Amino acid sequence: MKKTFKKIAATLSAAVMCAIPMASALSANAAAGPNARCTMRKIYWIDSTAYVKKINVGFTNVREGCSPATITAIAAGTPSFGGSAGDVYYNCGGTLTANGSNYIKGAAVSFSVLCNSPSCYEEGRNVYCYAYKAGGVQSYNSVHTVPAFLVGDINKDGYVNGSDSGILNTGLCQNAFTNVSYDGVVTINSNNYYYYTFDIDDNGVVNANDLTMLRKYESSSTYKFER
């Protein structure tokens, strides 16, 4: 029982909403509406052979039509994140530090932004992830990312619907995700997809929990993706 509680507590602290709009910013650009359900996500991952002990991340996105980013520490470690809201942009960032003798590798950190529509999503200039080895030595070329994508839109048609969960379901039935790396390609019925696009709950692996969450989203008009 104690262990379970600890795990839940760790999960909660790993995902941090980095900036809450302040009352004084009421005259600023309108944020995401209460019915906003489009989650745009940008992910960083780290080479498994780079011996990275710490990463330093920063992220900014335009307020208009979108929420502040939620930073999720996908990799194990100690997160320290924070943020603020300006008139035009939300800003956030911080560090994720590996614990003890561990290293940060694979899917490391993500930024999830809730938007009225995908077209509202716009990053500022100050978006980065730097990696450091023991002793604070910067690790170059070990950090990878891709442009932000609409979570759940697996077939990239701009909508999240039964076609997307159908692909995920087929992939799980065919064991298509077995032994595929986080940034690897998954082939399902002769079509290629990136593994990370199926990781709906943002925990670094693809399994039945992602399908459950995607189906819940598709069958509801109010449910929003949350880790």
Ligand SMILES: [Ca+2]
């Ligand atoms: Ca789709």
Ligand SMILES: [Ca+2]
């Ligand atoms: Ca997952």
